[in-house]
Amino acid sequence: MRVKTVPIIVALVAAALAARPAAAQMDISGQWAPVMDEDRDERVSGPELGEFMGMPINDAARARAELWDSSIQSLAEWQCRPHGVDYITRGPSQPFITPEIDPASRNLIAYHFEWLRSVDRPIYMDGRPHPGPNEAHNWAGFSTGQWIGDVLRIHTTHLKEDYIRRNGLPRSDRAEVVEYLIRNEDVITWTTITYDPVYLEEPLIRTSEFQWRPNQQVPPYPCTVVTEVNREPGFVPHYFPGENPYAREAADVYNLPIEATRGGAETMYPEFKQRIQELIPGR
Amino acid sequence: MGGKDLENRMTKQELKPRRPKTVTCVSVGILTAAALAGAPRVEAQDDAIDVVRVRGPIYMLVGGGGNVAASIGDDGVLLVDSGSADMAGAVLAAIRETQELQLMGRDPDPLRWGAEGRLSVLAYRDGYQPPKPVRYIINTSAAEDRVGGNAAIRASGVTFVGGNVAGAIADAGVGASIYAREEVLFRLVERGEVDLAYPTDTYYGSSYKISHHFNGEGVRMIHMPQATSDADTLVYFPRSDVIVTGDFFSQTTYPIIDLEHGGSIDGVIDALNYVLEIAIPEFRTEGGTMVVPGRGRLSDSADVGYYRDMVTIVRNNVQEMIDRGWSLEQVLAERPTKAYDGLYANESGDWTADDFVTAVYRSLEPAQ
Numbered sequence: 001m002r003v004k005t006v007p008i009i010v011a012l013v014a015a016a017l018a019a020r021p022a023a024a025q026m027d028i029s030g031q032w033a034p035v036m037d038e039d040r041d042e043r044v045s046g047p048e049l050g051e052f053m054g055m056p057i058n059d060a061a062r063a064r065a066e067l068w069d070s071s072i073q074s075l076a077e078w079q080c081r082p083h084g085v086d087y088i089t090r091g092p093s094q095p096f097i098t099p100e101i102d103p104a105s106r107n108l109i110a111y112h113f114e115w116l117r118s119v120d121r122p123i124y125m126d127g128r129p130h131p132g133p134n135e136a137h138n139w140a141g142f143s144t145g146q147w148i149g150d151v152l153r154i155h156t157t158h159l160k161e162d163y164i165r166r167n168g169l170p171r172s173d174r175a176e177v178v179e180y181l182i183r184n185e186d187v188i189t190w191t192t193i194t195y196d197p198v199y200l201e202e203p204l205i206r207t208s209e210f211q212w213r214p215n216q217q218v219p220p221y222p223c224t225v226v227t228e229v230n231r232e233p234g235f236v237p238h239y240f241p242g243e244n245p246y247a248r249e250a251a252d253v254y255n256l257p258i259e260a261t262r263g264g265a266e267t268m269y270p271e272f273k274q275r276i277q278e279l280i281p282g283r
Numbered sequence: 284m285g286g287k288d289l290e291n292r293m294t295k296q297e298l299k300p301r302r303p304k305t306v307t308c309v310s311v312g313i314l315t316a317a318a319l320a321g322a323p324r325v326e327a328q329d330d331a332i333d334v335v336r337v338r339g340p341i342y343m344l345v346g347g348g349g350n351v352a353a354s355i356g357d358d359g360v361l362l363v364d365s366g367s368a369d370m371a372g373a374v375l376a377a378i379r380e381t382q383e384l385q386l387m388g389r390d391p392d393p394l395r396w397g398a399e400g401r402l403s404v405l406a407y408r409d410g411y412q413p414p415k416p417v418r419y420i421i422n423t424s425a426a427e428d429r430v431g432g433n434a435a436i437r438a439s440g441v442t443f444v445g446g447n448v449a450g451a452i453a454d455a456g457v458g459a460s461i462y463a464r465e466e467v468l469f470r471l472v473e474r475g476e477v478d479l480a481y482p483t484d485t486y487y488g489s490s491y492k493i494s495h496h497f498n499g500e501g502v503r504m505i506h507m508p509q510a511t512s513d514a515d516t517l518v519y520f521p522r523s524d525v526i527v528t529g530d531f532f533s534q535t536t537y538p539i540i541d542l543e544h545g546g547s548i549d550g551v552i553d554a555l556n557y558v559l560e561i562a563i564p565e566f567r568t569e570g571g572t573m574v575v576p577g578r579g580r581l582s583d584s585a586d587v588g589y590y591r592d593m594v595t596i597v598r599n600n601v602q603e604m605i606d607r608g609w610s611l612e613q614v615l616a617e618r619p620t621k622a623y624d625g626l627y628a629n630e631s632g633d634w635t636a637d638d639f640v641t642a643v644y645r646s647l648e649p650a651q
Contacts (some may be wrong), residue, residue: 013310051503064622067596077559119567134345136334136581138569160569161589172626173586198625223567234556236595240603241619 026068026150026183028111031218032210034089035187039261044092046166051250052263061170061199062262068168071229080223082118082139084162086194088176089208091166093117096218102126111145117221123154130157137173145170154179164194164204169263173199186212201265257281332377333380335581339523340498342381343575347374348428352527352575354520355381356498359415360440363518363527363575364423365432374432375417375439382414382461416440419493421504422463422482423529424514425470426539433461433471433480442483460484462491464506466514470544482575507531507554511538513545515554519561526558527575532590534579537620537639540646548598550644555591559584593623601643611644 011094020235036043052065072078083091093116100110100122121140130142141159145152156177164171173198182189187209194204239245257279266272335343340356348367351374353360360382417440420428440459456536458479465485472481491504500522507515510531517528519607530539531554540546562572562584574582600619620628620636628636 060622060625067600069623072592075588077568077585077591081585082567119569132333132335134333134343134580136570136573136583137586138565160585174626225568233560234552234591234595236592236599238592238596238599240600241617 020089020247026152027099028152028181028183028188029097029099030218032188033065033094033213033216034092035211039090042165043090048250048253049167049246050244050248050258051167051253051261052165052169053250053261054269055165055169055247055263056200056202056204056265056268057263058168058199058201062264063241064170064199065168065243066247067238068244069239070168071237072230074228075236076225076227079225080229081162082138083115084159084164084171084173085121085141085143085156086159086171086192086204086206087162087164087166088115088118089190089192090206094213094218095210095218096216114218116218117223123152130155142176150183152179152181154181159211170199174198175200188212202268225264313352332373334377334381335389337523337525337573337575337581339500339520339525341520341523341525341575343581344374344377345579346370347377348431349426349530349577350575350579351432352518352525353378353381354500354502354523355385355580357415358496358498359418360504361419361421361493361497362417363421364429364434364435364529365420367428368431368435371432371435375436378417379414386411386414417459418442419497419502420459420461421502421516421518422461422467423446423516423518423527424512424539425463425467425544426511426530429529430463430467430471430476430480434477437461437479452542462486462493462504463515464514466512470514505557507550507557509545509547511546511551512541515550517554517557523571524563524570525575526562528554528558528577530577531555532558532574532587533627534582534584534586535627536578536629536632536634537623537636538594539577539634540639540642542642542645546642546646548594548643551597552591552598555587555594558587559591561585593627597623597640598643598647601640602647604645605647605649611641614644615640 033273034043041047042095043211049070050065052062057065082088083093095113095115098112098114100112101107102109108125110125111123113123115121119138119140121143123143125145128144130144135158135194137158137160139160139162141156143154144155145154147153154177156179159171159173159175161173162171163169171194175198177195178193180191182191189207189209191205191207196204221271248258250256250261254261256276259279260267260272260276266275289496332347335344336347337352339341340354342353342355344351344353344366347370349364351366354364355378360378362374362378365371384478417436420433420436420440421435437458442458442460461480461482462484463482465482465487468482468485486504486506489506493502500520503519503521505517505519507517511529515531517529517531519525520527531551532538535626538551540548558574562574564584565571568585568588569583572584574584574587576582576586597619601614604614604619615637618624619640624636630636
């Protein structure tokens, strides 16, 4: 009996392995919609100005954000920029994901992530190397993917500078991003980890969820630059260091000491609650 | 999970440059052309140049001092800047290797006549042509790493002469031609550079151009007044849609402003805004017109936009400090570049953030 069982098990395992796709362990293609049970206010309307809580930013990022005037978005050079790859999962946009298949081998060459109001983002699955350090950077960067079991790991380089929050917090073009996509039935849990040697003290880790929406259609979104505000050519909106009138907005809205709103790695950890208590006058 | 743990999960391989350089070139020896009278000898060297294909015949060479742009094709080679003197051999070796790769990737022209007298297989077997020479160098300014390789690279090249172009003058064809603003010539003479490094063709108006197509397109030189100096030239390749800026735009440093020779912060900002005016992105402000910066990676108008914003914000804040009566020492103590130093400060080099802020201050302070 034992003699017969082993070959059968081996045959079953072999058959199961043969049935598995060579490259993709879990299909992630299709239409997906953001699940915004958490952080709806940040993801749709956006965070308050000066609200950097829980963001592991350094002094340079804080200084940059305090110079930032939201009116800069009206400049011609800024109008049609898409959200960056490590921010767009925290925005309100819907993605659709399509596989690119090699017709000869039927291997997966790439996934293409496209979002509302964004650019095509190929995730190369064919083992191609990342470009050299002096090649151009773009909004989507250069991404390669690999399967770790049923988890898709994506590594992205060659990003243009962008923002990690829509209140002026910068992310530099020296940053690299690692993502993990985990599909459980009709939900993808999407983890984004940003490593930025210029503006972050520690990696910024965020997770978001997306629901499968087969009846969704993401429309095209062509963008044309227009004159939004009549200004002198070359005008760049910004504030003088230390004189941003909105720097206290979040502290006032939440009735917090301003130090609690300024971000930094320590604000990510539970121990910071004690620090806030110490900062409140009279405690 | 701590940040270090996550960082450790990025493998060493991911944290290093991944793709082998497009062309990694090592100088192959002493240039035979350096035998020309007065030409400096270029020694063999191990320094590598990274060659980045930009578009059409245009390449960007990184590692030879400031970035060097090259148009490489059937007409020969045109360089925008010549890099630093000690890297001239490596720049020439990189050009040569790029030419070899171009030839390897090219199918020979098909025979369309004389089938009974010509064997098509010979086109493959005998198709190798010696790479064509450097014919033009354009200097974007007189900075050391813009003109340092002039003499050696000029010596390796040639100017085709004859007819109405000084064919009877014995040395008219010696070496490549060098184009620049006339102030570049003045600077090199002041410095006592060797004659072979001097521009052979200078201009003094707002723009200049090579009189004919080179590698299939025109080559425009446009003066950027009072930018990093009084001698700045922007070079535009219209068919390839590539701009070469020189030192007023960089991915790794603040703009290097030579106040002593006519540079100014407002001229730098004007030059950056000029690039934004003529550049047209392909889609969503990226791609389209490509920009070869003075230093660092290949760029486009979105990258120039970020740099223009940075330079303008620093300039305006220093101006405000001057208006409030701050001394240079007070301005330096405030460090108006602190939001950008992680991107552009070069504290171990010869152009620090303080050097830049000092230049901005001096450029804006009222005349005494």
